[in-house]
Amino acid sequence: MTGLLKSPTTHITGFAIAIASLPFWLIPNSGILAIAIVALLYAAAATAFNLTAGLGGQLSFGHSIFFGLGAYATALLRQDLGWNVWAAVPVALTIAVVAALALALPSARLGGVYFVLVSFVATLALESIATWASDVTGGAAGISLTVGSPAPAELRFENPLGHYYVALILLTTFLGLFAAVTRSNFGLRLRAVRDDPAAAAASGIAVARQRTVSLLVSAALTSLVGVAYLQYISYIDPTSAFGSMTASMIAMPALFGGLGTLWGPVLGATVLISVQQTLNPAFSGLPAGLGLIVFGVLVMALQTIEPKGAVHLLRSGLRHLGQRLGTSKRTAQPAGDSLT
Amino acid sequence: MTIFVQTVLGGLLLGGVYSLVSAGLALSFGVTNIVDFAHGDFVTVGMYVAVVLGGAGIGPLLSAPVAAIVVALFGILIYTTALRRVVDRPQDTSDARHVPQLVVTFALGIVIQNALLLGFGPDQRTTPGGGHVLMLGPFTLDRAQLIAFCLAVTILGLLLITLRSTPLGRVISAVVDDQEVVTLLGIRSGRLLPLVFAVGLGLTGFAGSVISSYFPAAPASGLSFMTIAFIAVVLGGMRNVLGAVVAAPLIGITQQITATYLSPEIANLGVYAVFITVLLVRPHGLFGLKGLA
Amino acid sequence: MTGQPLLQVRDLVVQYDGLRALDGVSFDVRRGEFLGLIGPNGAGKSTAFGAIAGTVRPTAGTITFDGRPIQGLAGHRIAKLGISRTFQHVRLFTSLTALENVTVAAATRHRSRRTARLRAQQLLEHVGLAHLATSPVAALSLGHQKLVAIARALANEPCLLMLDEMMSGIADHEWSHILSVLTDLRDTGLTLIVVEHIMEIIDRLTDRVIVFSDGRILAEGNSLDVQAQPAVRATYLGEPIA
Numbered sequence: 001m002t003g004l005l006k007s008p009t010t011h012i013t014g015f016a017i018a019i020a021s022l023p024f025w026l027i028p029n030s031g032i033l034a035i036a037i038v039a040l041l042y043a044a045a046a047t048a049f050n051l052t053a054g055l056g057g058q059l060s061f062g063h064s065i066f067f068g069l070g071a072y073a074t075a076l077l078r079q080d081l082g083w084n085v086w087a088a089v090p091v092a093l094t095i096a097v098v099a100a101l102a103l104a105l106p107s108a109r110l111g112g113v114y115f116v117l118v119s120f121v122a123t124l125a126l127e128s129i130a131t132w133a134s135d136v137t138g139g140a141a142g143i144s145l146t147v148g149s150p151a152p153a154e155l156r157f158e159n160p161l162g163h164y165y166v167a168l169i170l171l172t173t174f175l176g177l178f179a180a181v182t183r184s185n186f187g188l189r190l191r192a193v194r195d196d197p198a199a200a201a202a203s204g205i206a207v208a209r210q211r212t213v214s215l216l217v218s219a220a221l222t223s224l225v226g227v228a229y230l231q232y233i234s235y236i237d238p239t240s241a242f243g244s245m246t247a248s249m250i251a252m253p254a255l256f257g258g259l260g261t262l263w264g265p266v267l268g269a270t271v272l273i274s275v276q277q278t279l280n281p282a283f284s285g286l287p288a289g290l291g292l293i294v295f296g297v298l299v300m301a302l303q304t305i306e307p308k309g310a311v312h313l314l315r316s317g318l319r320h321l322g323q324r325l326g327t328s329k330r331t332a333q334p335a336g337d338s339l340t
Numbered sequence: 341m342t343i344f345v346q347t348v349l350g351g352l353l354l355g356g357v358y359s360l361v362s363a364g365l366a367l368s369f370g371v372t373n374i375v376d377f378a379h380g381d382f383v384t385v386g387m388y389v390a391v392v393l394g395g396a397g398i399g400p401l402l403s404a405p406v407a408a409i410v411v412a413l414f415g416i417l418i419y420t421t422a423l424r425r426v427v428d429r430p431q432d433t434s435d436a437r438h439v440p441q442l443v444v445t446f447a448l449g450i451v452i453q454n455a456l457l458l459g460f461g462p463d464q465r466t467t468p469g470g471g472h473v474l475m476l477g478p479f480t481l482d483r484a485q486l487i488a489f490c491l492a493v494t495i496l497g498l499l500l501i502t503l504r505s506t507p508l509g510r511v512i513s514a515v516v517d518d519q520e521v522v523t524l525l526g527i528r529s530g531r532l533l534p535l536v537f538a539v540g541l542g543l544t545g546f547a548g549s550v551i552s553s554y555f556p557a558a559p560a561s562g563l564s565f566m567t568i569a570f571i572a573v574v575l576g577g578m579r580n581v582l583g584a585v586v587a588a589p590l591i592g593i594t595q596q597i598t599a600t601y602l603s604p605e606i607a608n609l610g611v612y613a614v615f616i617t618v619l620l621v622r623p624h625g626l627f628g629l630k631g632l633a
Numbered sequence: 634m635t636g637q638p639l640l641q642v643r644d645l646v647v648q649y650d651g652l653r654a655l656d657g658v659s660f661d662v663r664r665g666e667f668l669g670l671i672g673p674n675g676a677g678k679s680t681a682f683g684a685i686a687g688t689v690r691p692t693a694g695t696i697t698f699d700g701r702p703i704q705g706l707a708g709h710r711i712a713k714l715g716i717s718r719t720f721q722h723v724r725l726f727t728s729l730t731a732l733e734n735v736t737v738a739a740a741t742r743h744r745s746r747r748t749a750r751l752r753a754q755q756l757l758e759h760v761g762l763a764h765l766a767t768s769p770v771a772a773l774s775l776g777h778q779k780l781v782a783i784a785r786a787l788a789n790e791p792c793l794l795m796l797d798e799m800m801s802g803i804a805d806h807e808w809s810h811i812l813s814v815l816t817d818l819r820d821t822g823l824t825l826i827v828v829e830h831i832m833e834i835i836d837r838l839t840d841r842v843i844v845f846s847d848g849r850i851l852a853e854g855n856s857l858d859v860q861a862q863p864a865v866r867a868t869y870l871g872e873p874i875a
Contacts (some may be wrong), residue, residue: 059439061446103618113375113438117570118619124567125612132606185746188729188737195726198688201708202718204741204789244563248446255443260728289457289559296451301443304425306441 008179009263015266016172021163031283033160039273041229042168046253046265047174048221053251054260055178055187056214057194062119063250065103065126066096066219070226072130075143075236084154085231089224096223097216104212109235123242130238142237145230155231163232170228171266174221179262181217188212191260222250249273256299258309267310272298343600346479348363351596353481355589356489358546359496361565362572366584368540369573372419372427372533374441378449380566382411382541386548387557394467394552401487403467404549411545412538419534420449427533449562456559464556484553491550491620495543496585503581515537536543564608568595571615577625590614637700637791639824640685644719645694645704647848654680654850657694663794667819668826670854672845673868680829681845686718687711699792713741717791719782720807721798721828725770731757731781732766738747738788745789748804748828758783760814776807783814794818800834812837832860844868 019040027033041078045067052058073092077083105123110282130137137143157163181187192200192209201207230236240246247273257268272295280290306313365379376382389407390400414493426440472483491518503509515532555561568591574582575590591611640660646657662668670678683689685696687708697702704712726734735753743749753862757763760780765773770781779799786794799811812834818825819838829835835842836856844852844859846868852859859865 018343059442061442113620113622114574116375116438116442117574118616120569121612121615123569124563125616127610128606128609132493132603132609177342185737185740185749188733188740191728192726192734192737195728196724198708199720199724199726200737202686202688202712202720202783203738204709204712205737206707206709248450252447255439259439287458288462289454292454293451295447296447296454299447300451301423303440303447304422305444307426 003128009176011209011262012179013174014034018166020165020170022090023164024044030160033164035274035277035283037160037164037167037232038277040164040171041225041232041271042249042253042273043266043269044167044171044174044228045222045225045234045250046257046269047171047178048218048225050254050261050265051178051181051221051258052211052214052218054254055182055190055194056211058211058215059116059251060103060119060215061116061247061251062103062121062216063218063222064123064242064244064246065099065119066222067226067229067246067250068123068126068130068238069095069099071230071236071241072137072143072226073223074227074230075145076136076195079143079145084151085156085227086154089227092227093220093224096219097265100219101212103219104215111130113264120244120247123247124244127238127242130242138237138240142235147233155228160232163228166231170224175262175266181205181304182262183317186210186325194260251274252295252299254263256302256310258311261309261311264309264311267314271310342478343464347596347600349479349481351593352589353485353489353592355494355592356567357547357551357590358565358572358588359585360492360543360550362569362576362584362588363496363499363581364540364543364547364578365569366540366573366581367512367543368537370579370581371512371536371540372423373438374423374427374445374537375438377442377446377566378452378562379445379544379569380562380564381449381452382415382562383413383546383548383565384456384550384559384562385452386411386545387552387555387561388460388465388548389545390467390549390552391460391465391557400467400549400553404491404546407549408542408546410541411548414545415538415541416534419537423537424534446454446472449566453559453562460559461507462559464558466556467552477512478536482554488550488553495546498580499543500585537558549582567608568611569612573623575615575618575626580625583625638662639666639699641695641697642681642685643695643697645681645684645698646692647684647689649675653848655684655691658845658848659855660843660850661841662824662826664792664824665822666824667838667840669839670826670828670845671832671842672851676845677848678790678845680848682718682826682828685711686716686795688718694829697818707719710790712791713730714791715792716785716795717789717793717807718795719779719786719797719799721801723775723778723782725778725781725785727769727771730767731762731769731770731784732775733774734770734781735784735788738785742788742790745843746772753784753788754789757781759787759817760784774804774807776803776811779803779811780814783818787815793821793824793826796825796829798828798830800831817865832856 004021022036023033027036043062049060049063053060070092073095074085074088077088077091078085103119113140131140148156150156152162155166157161187204189200190211192203192205193207197207253268253272254265254270255268257266258264267309275298276291278297279286302313348354360384361379365376368374368376384409388401389410393403393406394400422440422444426444474481474483474486505515568588572584572588572591575586575587594610594614595607599607602610634736640662642661643659645655645658646653658677658681670681672678680689684691684704687703687706688752691704694704698714698716703714709740710792712743727738728823729737732753735756736750739752739756740746740749743752754763754766757766760783762777764775770778773781783796799815800808803811815838818851827839831862839856842853844865851868852862852865
């Protein structure tokens with residue numbers, strides 16, 4: 001029974017049910033719903049990012065590459081060829097995987113800071129290309145899809161609630177996958193590679209292969225978020241696809257919440273995306289810039305206080321509180337790092 | 341041919357100031373091991389110092405020393421409040437050891453950009469003067485760029501001489517070469533690191549002010565300078581100040597060639613392509629690993 | 634026992650930037666032998682380990698293991714061929730438990746997760762750490778960490794095990810435990826190479842020692858004989874040549 005309570009599958013199921021119920025009692029209006037959809041989408045992207053960055057130690061500051069490619073592929077296929085989203089998905093996945101392979105080529109050899117820089121430069125390069133190749137991409141103006149009549153079977157909803165549940169399904173699936181990978185032999189190898197690549201190689205682990213595979217999986221998942229994002233917004237441009245802000249909006253929730261933890265990216269996205277979206281001038285009427293200042297200060301403060309992330313801070317806070325209240329029995333258990 | 345020479349000349353002039361920005365980054369990375377994702381935004385702060393002083397009628401070249409001091413002090417403040425806690429621990433072997441400082445500096449960059457947006461609005465700002473063109477045979481040179489180039493070369497010359505021939509400079513060079521020297525020499529790294537970080541940022545702030553004489557300031561201007569500086573530092577061999585100084589003009593030239601022969605919109609694309617190619621072929625930079633100067 | 638040595642190192646050179654860490658080193662290791670590498674710090678012993686295990690890329694020379702050339706192969710391929718090593722600074726996977734550290738290496742030999750885990754448990758028991766299996770390795774004493782490192786290296790099922798400074802920094806009360814583990818390993822017939830500064834260990838365990846100095850081999854032979862040589866005493870023990 002306690003095993004069941006501690007199992008990540010139970011946690012993920014509980015989480016999914018709770019979030020699925022929110023629109024019925026907690027989310028009051030379409031404005032908040034819009035923020036929730038964006039937060040869920042970025043939580044999903046951050047979870048995908050976490051798979052390679054958190055477990056594999058391969059910190060990509062260019063996951064927007066896969067997000068943007070997914071969004072652009074869908075937008076172009078829908079606009080130019082009249083395909084529906086389901087036909088676009090395999091194409092988006094393929095393109096993202098090919099891009100990840102190209103990125104893995106240098107990174108398998110370099111790792112560390114070099115990979116951060118290469119991935120960051122690669123996403124900026126794609127931003128340039130998308131702006132330049134305006135015959136295909138519409139250039140800086142981007143692609144605006146005509147909404148047309150709603151078709152739920154093609155993920156085009158009249159009520160944004162449909163997008164909310166698509167985002168939730170993505171996030172739940174990714175969380176389940178992350179938990180499964182963490183417990184698998186593959187996850188163990190990834191964590192070994194993250195902790196010490198040279199020692200991992202000496203233990204018979206093919207370091208480059210673990211890194212490459214984790215990047216491919218992560219890229220494929222991230223491209224799906226790009227597809228879902230496009231279905232929701234019906235618009236994409238080079239900066240919102242590949243820009244440095246998108247890159248950081250994918251990475252930051254995981255880094256803020258706790259790299260390598262199951263719930264870190266979700267917590268991080270909830271906090272950061274809410275802050276960024278609610279302090280947005282369009283939403284709150286506050287002057288432009290304030291939201292992102294708060295965003296940045298929060299990240300800096302947390303990182304200097306607890307580099308392991310908000311989940312760790314929260315857990316030690318809870319443990320502290322639990323001991324204070326004398327009910328330390330449950331919270332004081334040494335939580336297995338890998339599954340929290 | 342004239343167009344080509346003109347293009348290379350233009351790139352070289354831009355590259356002088358890129359060298360200054362890159363030297364700042366190489367220096368602070370070499371000594372503190374901080375991969376500073378806010379580096380470009382410190383350039384922007386320097387530009388805005390020039391914009392503010394420009395409002396009082398002071399030209400960007402005269403503002404440059406002030407910008408250097410302001411940005412250096414800002415750097416010390418940031419270092420002591422936030423970065424000090426996340427500097428690299430050399431004994432950590434994990435691949436993720438740079439994560440905290442990347443996060444902090446990236447977030448810092450976001451804060452700086454948006455603080456500038458809040459304070460000055462999204463519009464581009466310029467500084468007084470500029471726009472003068474000199475003729476050199478068939479070639480035209482932007483006067484502000486030429487002066488900026490000469491200033492950058494002078495400052496870099498002074499920097500390299502300082503690193504080579506003063507006692508403090510030699511200590512810094514030794515630390516850039518080998519982190520363990522800090523412990524071996526028993527250097528109070530608590531004071532050395534912020535100092536060198538501040539010197540690197542001083543150069544950067546100086547460069548920012550100078551750049552504003554020919555490049556309008558906007559809150560997000562820093563991104564492209566940061567990218568250029570990173571690429572110059574990697575091409576130069578990470579811990580190699582001279583390498584970064586030499587690589588930066590190559591970037592300026594690549595940028596101008598791409599802009600002239602392909603499209604100005606993708607001037608940076610050529611640079612990215614060169615960067616990724618070099619990393620694939622010579623992962624430790626154009627000039628090999630060691631050696632400060 | 635076949636006549637051919639298990640490991641043959643010929644004219645091995647490792648050059649880092651300006652420094653020649655190994656300058657033309659040749660030696661053989663016989664099957665079942667316990668070989669000690671000694672010499673001052675920076676003499677090239679750990680570099681030799683690195684080159685054999687694929688952690689360091691040799692600049693020149695050949696390394697033949699079990700009849701096939703292995704120089705320049707990736708570390709994990711060499712590990713799969715049957716060479717395991719530990720590191721001077723232990724280098725465990727710090728976010729994993731002791732058992733996970735060993736399991737991840739065992740899993741390179743056993744497809745099933747269960748078998749890998751059982752083998753890992755067995756090995757931890759073998760080095761006397763079964764009771765600490767679920768501890769995060771960061772919480773273990775240095776001596777215990779070194780034992781986990783041995784178990785992790787053994788999980789690769791090596792024919793040749795290389796141990797880098799097992800005894801340095803070990804607390805007194807852990808000394809005899811680690812020594813008995815090393816003795817057990819020798820008695821199983823595994824081929825072992827150790828880098829060690831503590832001569833008592835070298836004298837007690839090794840069949841043969843090789844003395845490194847400045848990236849070259851200075852002397853080779855029985856531990857006591859070698860230590861008697863004036864050149865060895867001069868470079869290694871710091872005594873002037875009489």
